Amino acid sequence: MIRWTLLPALLAAAAAQAWDPGFEPVSGSAFLSEETRQMQEDEFANPGMETVEYGRQLFHRPDEEGHSCADCHGAEGVRLDKRRIATFPRYSEEQERPVTLQEQINICWEERMDNFPYVYDCRELVGLETYVRYLARGEEIQVQTDGPMEPFFREGERLYHQRFGQLDMACYHCHDQHRGAWLRGQILNQGQSNGFPVYRLSTSRVTSLHRRFSECLASFRAEPFLPGSDEYINLEIYVTARGNGLKIETPAIRE
16 A cells, blocks of 8 residues: 555646656655565565675676776775766766666676676676665766757657557556556556666566566567667666656665
8 A cells, every 4th residue: 555644745746747847756665555665675674685685796706807896896885986876877978878877887897897798687787786776775866868968868758758569558658647546456656767676576576677668568568679778778868867866775676
């Protein structure tokens, strides 16, 4: 059940469209039952912490040359810029395009450690992404939407409103027009990404944002894009920017 003390705020949010003056981002945690929310906040009960620990091991594990992520970023990531983590996806002058956090990890892995790159959304990358975002919990999301990011943001906005599949549905149908309504035993939230990668109770696994995009498109009976594709990266920019100001909750728990 939803926490009824939050119902007025949720209904107000449901009445507003994204980027309208009245829109206020609300984390998906507000739509959880009290029991599930407490599970998310308790590191001993949160099943997503298993992936955090896996990512922590990878972060500290030496490669064949004896190098590890911790060599640059410190044990337990003490030298990581937590605020910068909260700005991904961000524009890379070197790459001349936006990069996601998974891509940035892969860039370090390939260019700075001279290893073969991981496949986007593979178990290792999701584990490292989960660990790094876990280290930045509590930081406010601040994704740039102007300057060099604007055309990518606008393309993500277009995809968010584009109809897909045999059901002829778009992201905004669930997360804007009908948020706050019940669907398959759960309440539709705003589709915020501040908790990703998340542990989904319905699948009993940690799910990346791009995988969740694919699951949604499959539910529309549409052909999903590939993880790491331009389409998903642009959509990630828009969806994440909708939550600017929300705090990172990785690994969040969702239905």
